[in-house]
Amino acid sequence: MQNSSNRAVILLSGGLDSATCLAIAKSQGFVPYAISFRYGQRHRIELERAASVARHLGAADHIIIDIDLAKLGGSALTDRNIAVPKHQSVDQIGSEIPLTYVPARNTVFLSYALAWAEVLESKDIFIGVNALDYSGYPDCRPEYISAFARMANLATKRGVEGNQLTIHAPLIQLTKAQIIERGLGLGVDYGLTISCYDPAEDGTPCGRCDSCLLRAKGFSELGSIDPALK
Amino acid sequence: MQNSSNRAVILLSGGLDSATCLAIAKSQGFVPYAISFRYGQRHRIELERAASVARHLGAADHIIIDIDLAKLGGSALTDRNIAVPKHQSVDQIGSEIPLTYVPARNTVFLSYALAWAEVLESKDIFIGVNALDYSGYPDCRPEYISAFARMANLATKRGVEGNQLTIHAPLIQLTKAQIIERGLGLGVDYGLTISCYDPAEDGTPCGRCDSCLLRAKGFSELGSIDPALK
Numbered sequence: 119m120q121n122s123s124n125r126a127v128i129l130l131s132g133g134l135d136s137a138t139c140l141a142i143a144k145s146q147g148f149v150p151y152a153i154s155f156r157y158g159q160r161h162r163i164e165l166e167r168a169a170s171v172a173r174h175l176g177a178a179d180h181i182i183i184d185i186d187l188a189k190l191g192g193s194a195l196t197d198r199n200i201a202v203p204k205h206q207s208v209d210q211i212g213s214e215i216p217l218t219y220v221p222a223r224n225t226v227f228l229s230y231a232l233a234w235a236e237v238l239e240s241k242d243i244f245i246g247v248n249a250l251d252y253s254g255y256p257d258c259r260p261e262y263i264s265a266f267a268r269m270a271n272l273a274t275k276r277g278v279e280g281n282q283l284t285i286h287a288p289l290i291q292l293t294k295a296q297i298i299e300r301g302l303g304l305g306v307d308y309g310l311t312i313s314c315y316d317p318a319e320d321g322t323p324c325g326r327c328d329s330c331l332l333r334a335k336g337f338s339e340l341g342s343i344d345p346a347l348k
Numbered sequence: 349m350q351n352s353s354n355r356a357v358i359l360l361s362g363g364l365d366s367a368t369c370l371a372i373a374k375s376q377g378f379v380p381y382a383i384s385f386r387y388g389q390r391h392r393i394e395l396e397r398a399a400s401v402a403r404h405l406g407a408a409d410h411i412i413i414d415i416d417l418a419k420l421g422g423s424a425l426t427d428r429n430i431a432v433p434k435h436q437s438v439d440q441i442g443s444e445i446p447l448t449y450v451p452a453r454n455t456v457f458l459s460y461a462l463a464w465a466e467v468l469e470s471k472d473i474f475i476g477v478n479a480l481d482y483s484g485y486p487d488c489r490p491e492y493i494s495a496f497a498r499m500a501n502l503a504t505k506r507g508v509e510g511n512q513l514t515i516h517a518p519l520i521q522l523t524k525a526q527i528i529e530r531g532l533g534l535g536v537d538y539g540l541t542i543s544c545y546d547p548a549e550d551g552t553p554c555g556r557c558d559s560c561l562l563r564a565k566g567f568s569e570l571g572s573i574d575p576a577l578k
Binding site (some may be wrong): 179183226237 | 411412452454455464486491497498504
């Protein structure tokens with residue numbers, strides 16, 4: 119029987135990174151509880167993919183939380199009046215914070231994960247952030263993750279009782295190619311995942327947004343073919 | 349004309365503490381932007397009161413965010429299957445974490461406030477937490493507020509750019525009587541506010557939940573009459 123001590127809450131987006139993250143949590147003996155967010159993003163298909171990935175990788179539960187980031191505005195990913203930036207190659211991706219940054223997104227997501235973890239009596243949260251390929255996002259850095267964990271341990275009953283919560287970010291120092299290699303080794307079907315910021319209605323990736331370019335570079339470095347493009 | 353440098357985001361619940369907090373922010377020269385949350389609580393009347401307080405105290409804007417804490421369960425304030433604890437006097441309020449604790453609530457609320465602050469280009473957030481009268485809640489402690497601020501400054505563009513965000517908790521070391529005295533001095537009409545965890549349909553407070561008892565004690569210590577009971 120399952121007990122609460124090996125439950126882990128996994129932030130699951132439907133993308134490549136979080137699918138890998140779920141597989142890693144499972145390989146480490148955790149019973150994964152997946153949480154996704156509907157936040158006014160352009161592509162509802164992400165959530166269908168998240169549900170497929172959760173089934174494929176055997177999550178014990180998968181919940182989708184509606185959140186109101188769109189009401190606050192301020193990002194190309196939630197505000198239809200701001201265009202998603204397109205490039206011809208990864209070399210054109212700037213080092214500045216991109217327009218696709220969503221204000222405080224990971225903080226909002228991790229806060230919900232923290233609430234669910236407390237209810238589930240779980241002391242482990244997994245998030246698929248990556249500091250190398252997405253260095254423009256402030257809330258993907260290791261120092262941010264550490265500060266969230268410290269805050270979380272002061273925020274909750276669990277922390278008060280000295281039963282420490284851990285935020286796992288197993289991809290944080292991996293390249294995209296290393297992430298894909300790890301996931302393939304764990305049997306992740308990347309054909310189920312979607313990374314594009316601006317896909318067609320049927321889920322076909324645009325091939326030119328930052329996320330598509332970084333994903334293509336990862337598969338290319340491995341000498342592998344992206345099953346989502348087959 | 350307003351500029352963004354003196355905008356402040358204020359967490360506003362419709363209760364006595366957050367109304368006082370809004371009045372304090374205004375008295376310090378901030379332009380208040382009030383944010384409230386609909387989170388499956390039993391008493392929708394809280395949100396009507398929050399809107400009244402925002403108008404009464406001249407908030408520049410007031411938004412209500414729908415959040416899904418109820419889906420996660422785990423608290424008497426969001427789960428109808430758990431009864432709100434009732435007592436005859438404040439002496440019966442225990443020192444343990446109460447059943448009315450909502451998992452990670454202030455963390456979720458502050459995360460949304462952080463997102464809005466970033467969009468508004470505000471660097472100040474006010475929260476009416478109080479460590480004395482509510483010592484059972486872990487996320488009302490000064491060390492929690494400090495840890496959230498530290499995390500927030502690592503999470504956002506503003507923090508990356510070195511433009512520090514401050515979480516103001518001006519009530520944190522005040523007794524309920526001191527909070528009321530401060531608010532009365534700033535012209536807060538406490539008749540608009542509601543503190544009860546379990547009011548009647550028309551907003552009449554139950555008089556016996558922890559929140560009602562603490563509020564009554566505050567007015568009593570001041571030798572003042574609660575205008576909400578007139």
